[in-house]
Amino acid sequence: MILEYILQLADDALIMGHRLSEWTGHGPILEQDIAITNTALDHLGRARSLYQYAAEIFNALPADKKTEVFNSVAINTTVQTGKAIDEDDLAFLRDVRDYRNMLLVEQPNNDWAYTIARSFYFDAFCYYYFGFLCQSSDATIAAIATKSLKETTYHLRWSSEWVIRLGDGTEESHKRMQHAINELWMYTGEMFVASSADSAIAQAGICPLPETVAAQWKNKVADILQEATLTLPTGTWMQQGGKTGVHSEHMGYLLAEMQFMQRTYPGMEW
Amino acid sequence: MTNNKLNKNEWPLWEVFIRSKAGLDHKHAGSLHAADAQMAIENARDVYTRRMEGVSIWVVESKQIHASDPGQSESLYEPASDKVYRHPTFYDLPDEVKYM
Numbered sequence: 001m002i003l004e005y006i007l008q009l010a011d012d013a014l015i016m017g018h019r020l021s022e023w024t025g026h027g028p029i030l031e032q033d034i035a036i037t038n039t040a041l042d043h044l045g046r047a048r049s050l051y052q053y054a055a056e057i058f059n060a061l062p063a064d065k066k067t068e069v070f071n072s073v074a075i076n077t078t079v080q081t082g083k084a085i086d087e088d089d090l091a092f093l094r095d096v097r098d099y100r101n102m103l104l105v106e107q108p109n110n111d112w113a114y115t116i117a118r119s120f121y122f123d124a125f126c127y128y129y130f131g132f133l134c135q136s137s138d139a140t141i142a143a144i145a146t147k148s149l150k151e152t153t154y155h156l157r158w159s160s161e162w163v164i165r166l167g168d169g170t171e172e173s174h175k176r177m178q179h180a181i182n183e184l185w186m187y188t189g190e191m192f193v194a195s196s197a198d199s200a201i202a203q204a205g206i207c208p209l210p211e212t213v214a215a216q217w218k219n220k221v222a223d224i225l226q227e228a229t230l231t232l233p234t235g236t237w238m239q240q241g242g243k244t245g246v247h248s249e250h251m252g253y254l255l256a257e258m259q260f261m262q263r264t265y266p267g268m269e270w
Numbered sequence: 271m272t273n274n275k276l277n278k279n280e281w282p283l284w285e286v287f288i289r290s291k292a293g294l295d296h297k298h299a300g301s302l303h304a305a306d307a308q309m310a311i312e313n314a315r316d317v318y319t320r321r322m323e324g325v326s327i328w329v330v331e332s333k334q335i336h337a338s339d340p341g342q343s344e345s346l347y348e349p350a351s352d353k354v355y356r357h358p359t360f361y362d363l364p365d366e367v368k369y370m
Contacts, residue, residue: 029281031302031313038316158312165305 001200002138003057003069004100005207007090008197008243010050011101014091015251016122017043018258019109028112035158039119042151049144051087059084070098074263092262096251100195103242104187106251110180113173116162117180123156124220125191128213138206160224167228174229181225182233189238191217198243283332284310286317288324296328304329 020040027033058069066079075093078085104122109115130152133145166177192214194202202209225232241247261268281303287296299318304310310329318324338346350356 029303031304031317034320035313035316038320161309161312165309 001197001204002206003054003061004195004197005201006050006054006057006141008100008195010047010054010090011099012105012122013043013050014047015099015101015254016105016119017041017047018254019105019107020115020119022109023115036115039151039155039158042148042155046144046148046151047091048087049147051090053140053144054090055084055086070094072098088262092259096247096255097245099242099247099251099255100197100245101242102187102190103239103248104184104190106242106248106254107184107187108250111176112162113166113176113180114184116159116166117177117184119155120159120163120224121184121188121191121221123152123159124217124224125210125213126152127156128216128220129210132208132212136207141207163224163230164228167225167230177228178230181230185233185235186237186239190240190242193238193240193243195243281305281309284314284329285332285335286310286314287328287330288314288318289326289328290324292325296326299323301332307331 017040020036020043023033023036024040025033027036058066061069063082067076070076070079072093072095074095075085075089075098078089078093104118107114107118126148130145130149134142134149136142136145163177163181166173168174169177192211194209194211198210201207222232239248242251261270282305283301284304284307285301286299288299289296299314302310302313302317304313307329311327314327314329319327
């Protein structure tokens with residue numbers, strides 16, 4: 001189960017990073033274009049470390065187990081050649097159903113307010129959750145989390161600042177920020193719902209259940225929204241599925257764009 | 271007119287000073303746009319310290335900087351050029367003194 005768990009963390013980071021990277025060259029102002037691209041790279045770096053760890057664990061599996069892990073034809077074809085897989089195979093050769101990221105991170109950028117709201121919800125979660133991961137009994141996870149926490153602290157500051165600026169800005173920015181906060185709210189519940197991997201990991205004492213940070217997350221979100229003169233959504237119906245591989249329609253398009261090069265020119269290096 | 275309108279919608283310009291390591295002076299690194307000082311520091315972090323260029327950032331709004339007039343450079347700087355005695359170059363240094 002540790003493999004599935006690490007993929008879950010890695011997929012969150014990769015998909016979040018990819019979404020943010022879509023802003024590169026399109027940022028509202030040069031300085032923010034650079035800022036969001038930096039953040040995208042932080043997420044990609046985290047994804048890379050986690051995928052490398054996942055590949056290491058996968059490669060150590062017995063041959064008959066290896067073909068049971070993924071559904072995707074492309075990665076299974078590579079596995080069947082007997083060759084060891086690496087982080088790129090995990091990122092580029094798995095299809096939608098093999099991705100375990102939460103639905104929140106795959107939601108499209110739409111506009112700056114949506115992008116900020118998505119980052120804000122996610123950064124606040126990572127900030128508290130990684131605080132626990134730093135203490136993990138798994139040394140590799142703890143090391144990756146310790147490095148990530150520094151980045152995440154900055155990400156949360158950046159996205160919180162923007163929520164406040166836009167919320168407490170003009171009438172138009174307030175309206176759009178509130179709209180984005182409301183629209184993405186239903187994807188926040190999934191962060192705290194334990195997947196079977198989350199449960200197994202918690203049972204093994206490697207990391208606590210994600211619900212451990214739910215109260216802290218909600219307090220932080222409420223505080224920032226209040227400062228931003230925005231209203232905390234109250235809806236209780238939540239979307240879920242991403243952590244078990246059941247994704248929204250957007251995910252297929254995202255992967256199509258992200259994986260196109262590797263699928264069209266298999267094994268190409270750049 | 272169009273120029274005025276453009277300026278009104280643009281964030282103010284800030285000058286960025288970076289200290290590359292503890293003990294050294296802050297040096298002018300460049301300028302950027304930001305809505306306020308807090309954002310200017312954050313933007314500076316992303317624009318000017320991505321490759322470990324700094325350990326401390328100062329920002330100051332560009333309009334707060336007062337500069338000398340290049341048109342006055344003759345009167346300001348040229349009088350110094352024939353006053354070599356202001357440089358400590360007329361001392362014989364003993365061989366033992368290094369790094370001077």
